[in-house]
Amino acid sequence: NVLILDFGSQYTQLIARRVRELNIFCEIFPYNHFPSDLSTYKAVILSGSPFSVRAEDAPHPDLSQIRGKMPLLAVCYGAQYLSHFCGGEVAPSDTREYGRANLSFIKSDDAFFKGVSENSQVWMSHSDTIKKLPTNGIRLASTHDVENAAYRIEGETTYAIQFHPEVYHSTDGKTMLENFLVNIAHVPQNFTPNAFVEEIVAELKQKVGDDKVVLGLSGGVDSTVAAVLLHKAIGKNLYCIFVNNGLLRKNEFESVLDQYKDMGLNVKGVDASKRFLDALAGIEEPELKRKAIGRVFIEVFDDEAHQIEDVKWLAQGTIYPDVIESVSVKGPSATIKSHHNVGGLPDYMKLKIVEPLRMLFKDEVRRVGATLGIDAALLGRHPFPGPGLSIRILGDITPEKVRILQDVDAVFIDGLKSWGLYDKVWQAGAILLPVNSVGVMGDERTYEKVVALRAVESTDGMTADWVHLPYDFLMKVSNDIINKVKGVNRVVYDISSKPPATIEWE
Numbered sequence: 001n002v003l004i005l006d007f008g009s010q011y012t013q014l015i016a017r018r019v020r021e022l023n024i025f026c027e028i029f030p031y032n033h034f035p036s037d038l039s040t041y042k043a044v045i046l047s048g049s050p051f052s053v054r055a056e057d058a059p060h061p062d063l064s065q066i067r068g069k070m071p072l073l074a075v076c077y078g079a080q081y082l083s084h085f086c087g088g089e090v091a092p093s094d095t096r097e098y099g100r101a102n103l104s105f106i107k108s109d110d111a112f113f114k115g116v117s118e119n120s121q122v123w124m125s126h127s128d129t130i131k132k133l134p135t136n137g138i139r140l141a142s143t144h145d146v147e148n149a150a151y152r153i154e155g156e157t158t159y160a161i162q163f164h165p166e167v168y169h170s171t172d173g174k175t176m177l178e179n180f181l182v183n184i185a186h187v188p189q190n191f192t193p194n195a196f197v198e199e200i201v202a203e204l205k206q207k208v209g210d211d212k213v214v215l216g217l218s219g220g221v222d223s224t225v226a227a228v229l230l231h232k233a234i235g236k237n238l239y240c241i242f243v244n245n246g247l248l249r250k251n252e253f254e255s256v257l258d259q260y261k262d263m264g265l266n267v268k269g270v271d272a273s274k275r276f277l278d279a280l281a282g283i284e285e286p287e288l289k290r291k292a293i294g295r296v297f298i299e300v301f302d303d304e305a306h307q308i309e310d311v312k313w314l315a316q317g318t319i320y321p322d323v324i325e326s327v328s329v330k331g332p333s334a335t336i337k338s339h340h341n342v343g344g345l346p347d348y349m350k351l352k353i354v355e356p357l358r359m360l361f362k363d364e365v366r367r368v369g370a371t372l373g374i375d376a377a378l379l380g381r382h383p384f385p386g387p388g389l390s391i392r393i394l395g396d397i398t399p400e401k402v403r404i405l406q407d408v409d410a411v412f413i414d415g416l417k418s419w420g421l422y423d424k425v426w427q428a429g430a431i432l433l434p435v436n437s438v439g440v441m442g443d444e445r446t447y448e449k450v451v452a453l454r455a456v457e458s459t460d461g462m463t464a465d466w467v468h469l470p471y472d473f474l475m476k477v478s479n480d481i482i483n484k485v486k487g488v489n490r491v492v493y494d495i496s497s498k499p500p501a502t503i504e505w506e
């Protein structure tokens with residue numbers, strides 16, 4: 001188990017990802033709230049930071065329980081911090097030190113550099129530089145511009161590097177992390193999907209006992225994997241509820257419900273389409289749509305959960321990025337869209353919360369899902385927003401508009417699948433625009449709806465770029481949509497990246 005202390009760097013999550021790729025479990029804690037009991041940790045990594053160590057308000061935590069007492073790897077700001085407070089010197093650098101650099105010297109007999117090539121490319125991102133090493137510091141590497149690119153402290157397993165081993169552009173970064181964690185710190189590599197399943201199932205059994213648990217399934221990867229894990233742990237005491245809000249993809253409610261039943265889950269499908277569409281009638285503003293949907297969802301879910309006698313727990317598919325976000329150094333980032341529309345249940349329900357996936361990243365959830373034998377097609381499904389098609393119908397929502405958009409979306413998504421493009425795209429969908437355009441069909445003038453198609457590549461939805469779908473494919477899909485979907489006479493393709501646009505239009 002590895003502890004990562006976060007000083008607020010944008011790369012901290014990446015460090016965790018890289019460590020876990022080595023099958024080593026790790027947890028991120030903000031530098032000002034780290035656990036008082038460190039006995040379960042085998043090593044500590046200090047992250048980078050946007051701060052300068054010389055600034056008064058910079059993170060300056062007390063590391064006396066860590067440094068020299070257990071293996072420590074300090075990255076970027078962490079390396080400067082150690083130097084600044086342990087007899088070295090940190091000063092503003094004369095040259096800009098951002099981006100690619102190559103190691104011009106490495107102490108190749110040090111275990112840290114085993115298998116690392118002489119000229120290895122590393123990624124720098126800092127404006128201060130370590131002018132003087134801390135007391136007992138031994139220089140381990142330099143680049144052309146950075147003399148103290150890596151050092152260690154004599155007599156300790158304390159290592160420090162100025163560059164970022166976690167980013168893809170540091171070619172041997174993963175090797176160095178492995179050298180440190182496995183060869184130097186001797187951390188066991190036992191965090192595998194199988195091991196996780198075994199451990200979490202035992203933990204869930206212990207935690208929940210014979211209590212009943214209710215869980216809202218959405219058809220997405222996270223809630224499905226959470227449900228299967230719980231099912232494995234407590235069997236029939238897991239009650240799943242799958243709500244049709246009338247804004248799902250075409251035939252999604254029926255087909256996903258069937259799939260869940262095939263998986264042996266005890267699922268109740270609740271068709272509340274009318275209730276949602278009534279609540280949405282006349283609302284045009286995106287945030288008000290989200291709020292209305294969130295509110296009705298809670299009402300419906302609450303009604304259903306009340307019918308389960310003596311239920312004690314609410315299970316949620318929360319994953320690690322949400323957990324980190326809510327405890328991070330910077331706090332939850334400014335709300336651009338209120339994504340977490342299903343904001344919990346009314347207090348009077350008094351359910352205890354269980355979150356089997358709260359320590360996993362998305363790709364780990366998928367791997368756990370595969371280990372559990374969940375169908376690859378289900379695990380590979382594109383993300384789909386909780387408010388569904390409501391935020392892809394710009395302006396007010398009517399049943400007719402939902403019907404049109406469901407049909408358009410189905411042609412597009414089926415097309416992506418049959419052309420073998422679905423898995424190359426991170427997320428795709430259609431948007432119904434609130435404009436009519438003039439067209440001609442046969443000898444008739446038409447005046448009908450315009451739809452936009454959107455397909456993006458991304459890793460986490462935070463940034464995204466539009467996918468260069470083949471022209472032949474776009475031509476075919478556009479033709480099919482206009483010919484098959486009554487009410488649409490024009491198709492456009494969205495070529496905006498995020499930022500500055502967002503993935504959804506609302």
Ligand code: XMP
Nearest residue numbers: 338339341383384385386387461502503504
């Ligand atoms: P944006 O539009 O912010 O979307 O670039 C990023 C990712 O989040 C999804 N999204 C939502 N998911 N409730 C959700 O559960 C929402 O209100 C919501 N809005 C956007 C979006 O589909 C994309 O995957």
